[in-house]
Amino acid sequence: MIQKLITNIKKTNAPIVVGLDPMLGYIPESIQKSAFAEFGETLDGAAEAIWQYNKKIIDAVYDLIPAVKPQIAMYEQFGLPGLTVFKKTVDYCQEKGLVVIGDVKRGDIGSTSAAYATAHLGRVQVGSQLLTPFGEDFATVNPYLGTDGIKPFLDVCREEKKGIFVLVKTSNPSSGEFQDRLITDSASVESSVFEGSSSSGNTAAGKPLYEVVGEKVAEWADSCMGDDYSYVGAVVGATYPEMGKILRRVMPKSFILVPGYGAQGGKAKDLAPYFNEDGLGAIVNSSRGIIAAYKQEKYASFGADHFAEASRAAVVDMIEDINQALENNF
Amino acid sequence: MIQKLITNIKKTNAPIVVGLDPMLGYIPESIQKSAFAEFGETLDGAAEAIWQYNKKIIDAVYDLIPAVKPQIAMYEQFGLPGLTVFKKTVDYCQEKGLVVIGDVKRGDIGSTSAAYATAHLGRVQVGSQLLTPFGEDFATVNPYLGTDGIKPFLDVCREEKKGIFVLVKTSNPSSGEFQDRLITDSASVESSVFEGSSSSGNTAAGKPLYEVVGEKVAEWADSCMGDDYSYVGAVVGATYPEMGKILRRVMPKSFILVPGYGAQGGKAKDLAPYFNEDGLGAIVNSSRGIIAAYKQEKYASFGADHFAEASRAAVVDMIEDINQALENNF
Numbered sequence: 001m002i003q004k005l006i007t008n009i010k011k012t013n014a015p016i017v018v019g020l021d022p023m024l025g026y027i028p029e030s031i032q033k034s035a036f037a038e039f040g041e042t043l044d045g046a047a048e049a050i051w052q053y054n055k056k057i058i059d060a061v062y063d064l065i066p067a068v069k070p071q072i073a074m075y076e077q078f079g080l081p082g083l084t085v086f087k088k089t090v091d092y093c094q095e096k097g098l099v100v101i102g103d104v105k106r107g108d109i110g111s112t113s114a115a116y117a118t119a120h121l122g123r124v125q126v127g128s129q130l131l132t133p134f135g136e137d138f139a140t141v142n143p144y145l146g147t148d149g150i151k152p153f154l155d156v157c158r159e160e161k162k163g164i165f166v167l168v169k170t171s172n173p174s175s176g177e178f179q180d181r182l183i184t185d186s187a188s189v190e191s192s193v194f195e196g197s198s199s200s201g202n203t204a205a206g207k208p209l210y211e212v213v214g215e216k217v218a219e220w221a222d223s224c225m226g227d228d229y230s231y232v233g234a235v236v237g238a239t240y241p242e243m244g245k246i247l248r249r250v251m252p253k254s255f256i257l258v259p260g261y262g263a264q265g266g267k268a269k270d271l272a273p274y275f276n277e278d279g280l281g282a283i284v285n286s287s288r289g290i291i292a293a294y295k296q297e298k299y300a301s302f303g304a305d306h307f308a309e310a311s312r313a314a315v316v317d318m319i320e321d322i323n324q325a326l327e328n329n330f
Numbered sequence: 331m332i333q334k335l336i337t338n339i340k341k342t343n344a345p346i347v348v349g350l351d352p353m354l355g356y357i358p359e360s361i362q363k364s365a366f367a368e369f370g371e372t373l374d375g376a377a378e379a380i381w382q383y384n385k386k387i388i389d390a391v392y393d394l395i396p397a398v399k400p401q402i403a404m405y406e407q408f409g410l411p412g413l414t415v416f417k418k419t420v421d422y423c424q425e426k427g428l429v430v431i432g433d434v435k436r437g438d439i440g441s442t443s444a445a446y447a448t449a450h451l452g453r454v455q456v457g458s459q460l461l462t463p464f465g466e467d468f469a470t471v472n473p474y475l476g477t478d479g480i481k482p483f484l485d486v487c488r489e490e491k492k493g494i495f496v497l498v499k500t501s502n503p504s505s506g507e508f509q510d511r512l513i514t515d516s517a518s519v520e521s522s523v524f525e526g527s528s529s530s531g532n533t534a535a536g537k538p539l540y541e542v543v544g545e546k547v548a549e550w551a552d553s554c555m556g557d558d559y560s561y562v563g564a565v566v567g568a569t570y571p572e573m574g575k576i577l578r579r580v581m582p583k584s585f586i587l588v589p590g591y592g593a594q595g596g597k598a599k600d601l602a603p604y605f606n607e608d609g610l611g612a613i614v615n616s617s618r619g620i621i622a623a624y625k626q627e628k629y630a631s632f633g634a635d636h637f638a639e640a641s642r643a644a645v646v647d648m649i650e651d652i653n654q655a656l657e658n659n660f
């Protein structure tokens with residue numbers, strides 16, 4: 001699937017991903033009204049509104065972009081009907097040839113992590129059948145629980161040729177609270193005994209946690225290679241370009257998924273360090289800035305009824321903005 | 331809800347929680363066969379088998395225990411039908427008077443974390459209606475993204491009088507890879523600027539990450555108090571009792587959810603330090619050890635057809651094991 005992502009990026013010349021993170025407040029009233037008329041002011045009604053909204057945006061932008069990133073939380077908050085629309089969205093985007101990154105940020109241990117990997121990237125055995133639960137192409141994964149939490153995802157990635165993006169340095173203001181803390185030692189004795197390996201060594205003296213996590217990502221990436229890039233990527237926020245520069249070097253074989261562009265404050269001119277010299281290696285996300293473009297002054301003239309055309313215009317502008325910044329830097 | 335948890339613990343004299351983490355391999359063949367006969371070897375068939383299995387176990391043990399902890403990954407791997415049974419299980423347990431801890435380990439930032447908090451603990455606005463998506467009483471939360479990821483949960487906890495357990499030190503072998511690393515500094519300059527506060531200071535010099543996270547949990551807990559305990563608890567694995575001792579002191583107002591007892595190797599004699607002198611403050615989880623008890627030699631005589639009675643016997647034994655260990659230590 002990393003190969004398909006690369007092919008799609010080359011085909012569109014657009015190293016971007018559109019975040020399908022719908023909020024009811026983004027959805028034009030006419031769509032909400034018609035969904036509520038059919039299903040009532042229920043979870044089903046909300047889910048139907050989201051589905052109609054998503055579908056129109058996907059139809060308007062799919063030929064311009066390589067990938068989408070639906071944020072499952074935005075669907076999960078509408079319960080089972082919401083998750084039904086998450087699944088419909090995944091399927092519909094794949095039918096349109098898009099790579100689907102499930103932004104699920106799951107992470108657990110052992111058999112539980114294996115269950116999450118199965119849920120989002122794999123197939124589950126039921127009697128004699130192998131069935132697909134959600135079937136995204138990539139998933140985002142939280143590393144706090146260590147290798148135990150990641151390994152089951154690697155196994156599924158190898159088997160299904162799918163991929164993960166591990167959270168390394170997130171785009172939010174308080175991401176430094178733990179991620180930036182300086183580390184002095186190798187892992188403590190008690191854990192080393194359990195690990196039964198010396199993998200950590202003393203290599204991390206004085207490094208921030210995100211770099212230690214990045215080094216682990218590089219290890220996991222090496223064990224799970226596609227042709228030029230690994231199935232194992234990383235999430236590094238656009239809001240921390242200095243750290244992006246370091247992490248690009250630490251994880252040379254990993255695609256970096258870059259949130260934080262646009263609405264969160266990340267600028268195109270800061271994005272060059274996230275890419276490799278081959279012009280690949282990063283994919284920049286925008287959610288609100290695309291799907292709710294019609295609410296911005298710049299695209300307001302489209303009006304609520306033409307929200308999907310506004311999204312298309314915003315995609316065109318984003319691609320130009322990023323490609324221009326990259327040209328100036330290479 | 332922390333009050334209800336405490337009331338339930340006192341009523342049952344059982345500081346334990348049963349993890350409802352069903353795997354198809356645990357479910358007696360007769361139940362699987364009958365579910366597949368009705369729904370085929372489909373996700374619906376698997377979900378039905380899980381539901382029948384859960385229901386029998388809940389019916390057999392609910393009067394002995396204060397709380398259950400369904401692990402959502404085990405349901406998510408069966409897609410939408412699996413999650414439908416997750417929701418049915420939550421509802422059924424609440425009808426039986428049990429406190430339900432959704433083991434969801436969610437964690438994201440800003441509006442996304444708010445969506446997860448709404449999904450699992452809150453109510454979502456749809457038109458003029460406030461609707462309940464999943465409606466657990468507590469949820470487990472991952473702290474890697476910092477306060478931005480936790481604050482939306484705190485807001486919902488205050489509004490709905492519900493609670494969270496933040497992952498601090500997990501029970502798995504490789505949890506030390508990041509959680510045990512020694513921290514020397516305060517949060518880095520760049521992040522402190524964004525945070526706009528000096529909350530971290532220099533208090534963490536030379537402390538392991540789990541302790542730094544524990545200190546944050548204590549801060550969050552202070553801001554979200556019930557009568558004697560906070561709505562904000564922590565997860566600390568039974569497999570690391572020395573760390574449990576330290577973390578008990580660091581987070582005096584937090585209930586500690588303790589996984590890792592039994593199947594993962596945690597012993598009752600090591601559990602005393604997780605409790606406060608009032609005999610409260612911790613709740614010990616067992617999943618496999620209870621729900622698949624009939625597969626252990628000790629309970630094999632029950633046979634697969636009487637798996638729920640085996641679970642009841644295992645609950646009785648676990649309560650006795652833990653209470654005896656606590657008596658010896660107080």
